[in-house]
Amino acid sequence: MVKNIGYIVLIIFGVACGSDKEDYVPISQNPELAFTIPSNFPEPSYNVTLNPPTEKGFELGKKLFYDGRLSSDGVISCGFCHIQDFAFTHHTHIVSHGVDGALGTRNAQPLHNLAFMNEFTWDGAAIHLDLQPIIPITAEVEMNESFSSILKKLEEQPEYVTLFREAFEDQKINSENLLKALSQFMIMMISSNSKYDKIERNEGSVFTANEAAGFELFTSKCASCHAGTLFTDQSYRNNGLAIDPEYNDIGRNRVTGLTSDLYKFKVPTLRNIELTFPYMHDGRLKTLQDVLDHYSDGMVDSETLDPVFKNTDGTILGISMTEEEKQQIISFLKTLTDDDFVNDTRFSEF
Ligand code: HEC
Ligand code: HEC
Incomplete structure (x- = not known):
C-alpha cells in the first residue's frame, strides 16, 4: 500500500488557502486532488492547470463513466467496454459492442x-482527451446518444445537479463540464506500479x-516503436498485419x-499488456505468443510496412527470434x- 501514497495524498487546498480562487463561491468544500507525476514518467501532455482534478x-467523472444514462439504451456505460480488471479494456471482445449489441x-x-x-484512439482521430x-x-x-438528451436526463437527477454545482465554478450541467469531469477521472488513472x-x-x-534476457531482447527488437517508459513513441506505423477484408480498416489514413x-x-502502450488481450486494433491475435509469432513469421508486405521490418535485400520480413x-x-x-492499478478502488465502479 505504501507504494500508492505518493499520489493518493490529497492536497487540501480548497478555498481555505487557494487565494487565486477568491470569486469562487463553492456549495461545499471541493479540494483539489494531487496530480503526481511518477518519477520515471515524462511531463504530461494534458494541461492539468486548465482542468485540475478536484474531489x-x-x-462526478467516475459516476458518469459508470452510468448507462450516457447511452441511448440506458445500459452501455463507458465502463461497459472499459473494464478495470483488464486495465479498462473490453475483455473477451475482439471488437467492442455497444447499444443493441451493435458491433x-x-x-x-x-x-x-x-x-x-x-x-487518442487507434488512428489518432481525437486530438484532445476532453x-x-x-x-x-x-x-x-x-452509445448512440446525443449530448442534449444526456444533459436532459442528468438534470432530472438531484445527485447530478448537486455534483455539477459542487464541481464547477459556473455550476452548470453542460457538455463542457461533463467532458471535463470525465477527463478529471481519466487523467488520475495512472498505472506506474508494475514490477x-x-x-x-x-x-x-x-x-x-x-x-x-527478455528486457534486453525487447530493447533491441521492439523499443524503437514501443519506446520509453510509456512503451510507445506515439507514432503511427504499419506492423505488417494482413488487411482484414471484413473491416478493411485503413487506419491513420x-x-x-x-x-x-x-x-x-x-503504436500502443504495452503497459498491462498481459491483461488486455486480445491484441491489435481489431483484436485479431489472442495471445502474446500469437503476437510474437506474428512479428517473426506472420508479417505481410505492403507499401506502408514499417522499414524496420524489412531486411536490406527486402526478402525476409519481420523480426527474427528463437x-x-x-x-x-x-x-x-x-x-x-x-496489480495496484487494476485493484485501485478509486477507479472501481463499486
Ligand atoms: C462500445 C464500447 C465502448 C464504449 C461504450 C466506450 N468506449 Fe472508449 N473505446 C472503445 C474502442 C473500441 C476504442 C478504440 C477506438 C478507435 O480506435 O477508434 C476506445 C478508445 C477510447 C479512448 C482512447 C484511448 C487511447 O489510448 O487513445 C478513450 C480515452 C476512451 N475510449 C474513453 C471512453 C469514455 C470516456 C467512454 C464513455 C463516454 C467510452 N470510452 C465508451 C470502446 C468503447
Ligand atoms: C515499427 C514499429 C514496431 C515495432 C518494431 C514493434 N511494434 Fe508492436 N506494435 C506496433 C504497432 C503499430 C502496433 C499496433 C498495430 C495494429 O493494431 O494495427 C503494435 C502492436 C503490438 C502489440 C499489441 C498491443 C495491443 O494493445 O493490442 C504488442 C503486444 C506488441 N506490438 C508487441 C511488440 C513486441 C514484443 C515487439 C518486438 C518483438 C514489437 N511489438 C515491435 C509497432 C511496432
Missing part, C-alpha cells in the same frame, strides 16, 4: 496514463534471469487522407502488469 470533479470494428483500448498521450468521449457517446455502434516501474525507480525489485498513412495505427527468445520477451512483458 467533486473526479467523483464496432475496433478493439477497446486500455485506459491508463492518458494524461501523457498526445492523441474531446475523445464525443466519439463513443455519439457513435451509433457504441518494471519498481526496477526502473530502484525500489528494490530485480528481474529474474528470463525477464532480464482515415484521419490524414495521406496515402503514406494507409494501414498505419498508433522460441526461447520469444518466451523471454513474454516474461519481460509480464513485468508491466500493475
Whole structure:
C-alpha cells in the first residue's frame, strides 16, 4: 500500500488557502486532488492547470463513466467496454459492442496514463482527451446518444445537479463540464506500479534471469516503436498485419487522407499488456505468443510496412527470434502488469 501514497495524498487546498480562487463561491468544500507525476514518467501532455482534478470533479467523472444514462439504451456505460480488471479494456471482445449489441470494428483500448498521450484512439482521430468521449457517446455502434438528451436526463437527477454545482465554478450541467469531469477521472488513472516501474525507480525489485534476457531482447527488437517508459513513441506505423477484408480498416489514413498513412495505427502502450488481450486494433491475435509469432513469421508486405521490418535485400520480413527468445520477451512483458492499478478502488465502479 505504501507504494500508492505518493499520489493518493490529497492536497487540501480548497478555498481555505487557494487565494487565486477568491470569486469562487463553492456549495461545499471541493479540494483539489494531487496530480503526481511518477518519477520515471515524462511531463504530461494534458494541461492539468486548465482542468485540475478536484474531489467533486473526479467523483462526478467516475459516476458518469459508470452510468448507462450516457447511452441511448440506458445500459452501455463507458465502463461497459472499459473494464478495470483488464486495465479498462473490453475483455473477451475482439471488437467492442455497444447499444443493441451493435458491433464496432475496433478493439477497446486500455485506459491508463492518458494524461501523457498526445492523441487518442487507434488512428489518432481525437486530438484532445476532453474531446475523445464525443466519439463513443455519439457513435451509433457504441452509445448512440446525443449530448442534449444526456444533459436532459442528468438534470432530472438531484445527485447530478448537486455534483455539477459542487464541481464547477459556473455550476452548470453542460457538455463542457461533463467532458471535463470525465477527463478529471481519466487523467488520475495512472498505472506506474508494475514490477518494471519498481526496477526502473530502484525500489528494490530485480528481474529474474528470463525477464532480464527478455528486457534486453525487447530493447533491441521492439523499443524503437514501443519506446520509453510509456512503451510507445506515439507514432503511427504499419506492423505488417494482413488487411482484414471484413473491416478493411485503413487506419491513420482515415484521419490524414495521406496515402503514406494507409494501414498505419498508433503504436500502443504495452503497459498491462498481459491483461488486455486480445491484441491489435481489431483484436485479431489472442495471445502474446500469437503476437510474437506474428512479428517473426506472420508479417505481410505492403507499401506502408514499417522499414524496420524489412531486411536490406527486402526478402525476409519481420523480426527474427528463437522460441526461447520469444518466451523471454513474454516474461519481460509480464513485468508491466500493475496489480495496484487494476485493484485501485478509486477507479472501481463499486
Ligand atoms: C462500445 C464500447 C465502448 C464504449 C461504450 C466506450 N468506449 Fe472508449 N473505446 C472503445 C474502442 C473500441 C476504442 C478504440 C477506438 C478507435 O480506435 O477508434 C476506445 C478508445 C477510447 C479512448 C482512447 C484511448 C487511447 O489510448 O487513445 C478513450 C480515452 C476512451 N475510449 C474513453 C471512453 C469514455 C470516456 C467512454 C464513455 C463516454 C467510452 N470510452 C465508451 C470502446 C468503447
Ligand atoms: C515499427 C514499429 C514496431 C515495432 C518494431 C514493434 N511494434 Fe508492436 N506494435 C506496433 C504497432 C503499430 C502496433 C499496433 C498495430 C495494429 O493494431 O494495427 C503494435 C502492436 C503490438 C502489440 C499489441 C498491443 C495491443 O494493445 O493490442 C504488442 C503486444 C506488441 N506490438 C508487441 C511488440 C513486441 C514484443 C515487439 C518486438 C518483438 C514489437 N511489438 C515491435 C509497432 C511496432
